[in-house]
Structures are given as C-alpha cells and as structure tokens.
Amino acid sequence: MLDAICVLTTEAAAEHASSPLRLNPNAQTGVTYSVFKFQLLPEAEIEHLRQHLYCPACYGKAYFRKASKDGKAACFGSRYHEHDCIEFNPSAQKSREEQDALEVQQQLLDADALVIDFSLNPSNKRPSNSALNVNARQEQEVGAKNKTAHDTEPLESVQEPKADYQVAVDKPEIAIMAKRTPSQGLEKLLHSLLRGSDLAKSDLWVYTDDERKYRWRAKNLFVNFADADPTDNKPHLYWGTLSHCDPLMTWLNPADSKDIGIPIEVVKTKLFKQFNITDKRDLEGAGIILFGKCFWNKDKTRKIIQLWDNDLRRIFISTLED
Incomplete structure (x- = not known):
C-alpha cells in the first residue's frame, strides 16, 4: 500500500499532543499519510504513530515497514484486509504503478542524480x-x-x-x-x-x-x-x-x-x-x-x-x- 490512515484514539491523541517527543504540530486523528511522507517523519513520531495505522479502503489494521538495507523500499501493509478490499486484491495496473512509484522514490533517496x-x-x-x-x-x-x-x-x-x-x-x-x-x-x-x-x-x-x-x-x-x-x-x-x-x-x-x-x-x-x-x-x-x-x-x-x-x-x- 502507498497510503495508510492514522487514527488516534482520544487518549492516544491527547498523549501525542502532550508528549515531549511530538515533533509534528499538525498531526491529528484521521490523517492519511503517503508512505513517502510517513518515512520522512522524525523517528520518534514514526514509532508513536505506527501503531495507529489502518488500510484506507477497508480500515483493517495496518503496519509500516522501513526501507531495507538491500534496497527494498518502505511500504505500508496489512494482514487484516477484508476479502473484497481493493488493497488486498489490487488490479495488475494498480500494483504495477505502485511498484514503479516505489522504485522511483527509492532512487530519489539513494541517487545523486x-x-x-x-x-x-x-x-x-x-x-x-x-x-x-x-x-x-x-x-x-x-x-x-x-x-x-x-x-x-x-x-x-x-x-x-x-x-x-x-x-x-x-x-x-x-x-x-x-x-x-x-x-x-x-x-x-x-x-x-x-x-x-x-x-x-x-x-x-x-x-x-x-x-x-x-x-x-x-x-x-x-x-x-x-x-x-x-x-x-x-x-x-x-x-x-x-x-x-x-x-x-x-x-x-x-x-x-x-x-x-x-x-x-x-x-x-x-x-x-x-x-x-x-x-x-x-x-x-x-x-x-x-x-x-x-x-x-x-x-x-x-x-x-x-x-x-x-x-x-x-x-x-x-x-x-x-
């Protein structure tokens, strides 16, 4: 997945707002993040928000995986998709386009030109x-x-x-x-x-x-x-x-x-x-x-x-x- 929704509970939102680790003043409940934006957040904020991610299509619990040392790009994913979720059964075109986007994004991070x-x-x-x-x-x-x-x-x-x-x-x-x-x-x-x-x-x-x-x-x-x-x-x-x-x-x-x-x-x-x-x-x-x-x-x-x-x-x- 290239996108995920971050939904903080009232308690978690309050904790996030008062935490000394909170580095993004615009963070709020119900925010949709692209994986490209999410991976650029401060490390402390990623660790806090990653437990509150959901699939944007079926709202199944989602996770975030960082880019690997062997070149694999960062991504969102979920093991809790509904069986008819478009993110669980994406079209071949959607999968291909998302893979292309991940490849180019990784080049932006790794290459000088x-x-x-x-x-x-x-x-x-x-x-x-x-x-x-x-x-x-x-x-x-x-x-x-x-x-x-x-x-x-x-x-x-x-x-x-x-x-x-x-x-x-x-x-x-x-x-x-x-x-x-x-x-x-x-x-x-x-x-x-x-x-x-x-x-x-x-x-x-x-x-x-x-x-x-x-x-x-x-x-x-x-x-x-x-x-x-x-x-x-x-x-x-x-x-x-x-x-x-x-x-x-x-x-x-x-x-x-x-x-x-x-x-x-x-x-x-x-x-x-x-x-x-x-x-x-x-x-x-x-x-x-x-x-x-x-x-x-x-x-x-x-x-x-x-x-x-x-x-x-x-x-x-x-x-x-x-």
Whole structure:
C-alpha cells in the first residue's frame, strides 16, 4: 500500500499532543499519510504513530515497514484486509504503478542524480524505432499544411534554454557519473508522479540527454498541467491525466486544467499505434507525460502545450486497463 490512515484514539491523541517527543504540530486523528511522507517523519513520531495505522479502503489494521538495507523500499501493509478490499486484491495496473512509484522514490533517496532514458520501451508493446520513423517526413509535411482550429504551429528546431539547466563540460566526470547515475523511462516517472511520489518537489538533478550534458532540478523540470505557465518560455516535462479528446481526435485535453490543449494531429497515426489507442474512450482518464513547451494561442484564450519537435520518444500515455 502507498497510503495508510492514522487514527488516534482520544487518549492516544491527547498523549501525542502532550508528549515531549511530538515533533509534528499538525498531526491529528484521521490523517492519511503517503508512505513517502510517513518515512520522512522524525523517528520518534514514526514509532508513536505506527501503531495507529489502518488500510484506507477497508480500515483493517495496518503496519509500516522501513526501507531495507538491500534496497527494498518502505511500504505500508496489512494482514487484516477484508476479502473484497481493493488493497488486498489490487488490479495488475494498480500494483504495477505502485511498484514503479516505489522504485522511483527509492532512487530519489539513494541517487545523486537521475538520467531520463527517452528510448526505454514501456511495458505495453511498442513498434520498433524503425517503424516509428516510417513516413515521418510525409506526416510532418501533411501536418504543416493543415493548421489546427487553434491556429498553432509546431515548434521548429527548438533547443533547451541555457537558463534552465547547467552544462557539464568535464568529460571524465561525466564518465564517472554515468557509472553511478540510474536511468529511468517516462512510464515509471509518470506512474510515480500519479501515485504521489516526491519527484515533482525534489532537488535531485535530472539529465535530459544521453550525453548527460544538460541537467535540471526535478522540481523545475516536472510540471503538472494545472501549473503550466505560458509566459515562462521554458520547456518542461508536463504531466497529469486526460479528460477527453476532440471529436476528430486531434487534440488532447488534460483533466487538470480546462484551458489547456495538446495538439497531436501531426503525430496522431504513429502516436495511437504506439500506445494501442483505437477509440476516444481509450484516452479518457489516461495518464500522460510529455516534454514540451507551453504558450498561448493567438487570442490568448487557451494554453497550448506542444510536444518537443513532435518526437514520440518524449511522450508517454498510460491508458486505463478495463
């Protein structure tokens, strides 16, 4: 489990409030903790609260296990789940996403930096790189001739602004860093964000290129759609969930913000093939992360997030499994 409810009895709450070991003035009865937050509490507070944890779904008595020396992540669990509890019988997708979140969270705690591997294949089957490049030029030419209803144009030969990253120029240090810096693909990064990891708030350095030349603070790189700012003129890894698409399936609409659109007409055919999308319903409620830039449409009535160079390696869509 990634979450647990802490329910203190009246007596325990009073004891907690008056205890000299109480280090969190905001602690109260009926608080839901994520395992990521709980493991960062002071040791004395963890020891006090761990006996008052319950499953958030069936309220069975729960426990907290610390991270192990052999690399196992901290977690909540319970041996008292109801037989029909979703935490006791989670879907395969939920289990996979939670495991991804735990893996990324552990990397945040253990690593000095993280490299984003945009070429890493996700768990769902994808066509080969050669297949993704078939007719790419033709598709881009068609997209360039057919502007969308919002009168937006794709970015052309954009580069990451130097104000947003540091450039590593010492090649020997880069080689050493490569040996001890873990890499991660967009799929697990997205799942960790959706499941509440601290990635979007972390000071961890994140490299966005294979040569480890450009690095960003994670808190500056990962931006939820709700916080997208078209005036900052900087690329980010935008993430969140999708509400729906337009009738022609050429625009994606994030659920996190009503005034944002993601144009996909130029890459629609390959994108849908890559993520096995055959119907509008496949996009409803799906998680999404993409590297791109946010800007206003001409009338400044809608924010547009453009996929960087229309590069399909820089986007991942996590559809819901029926």
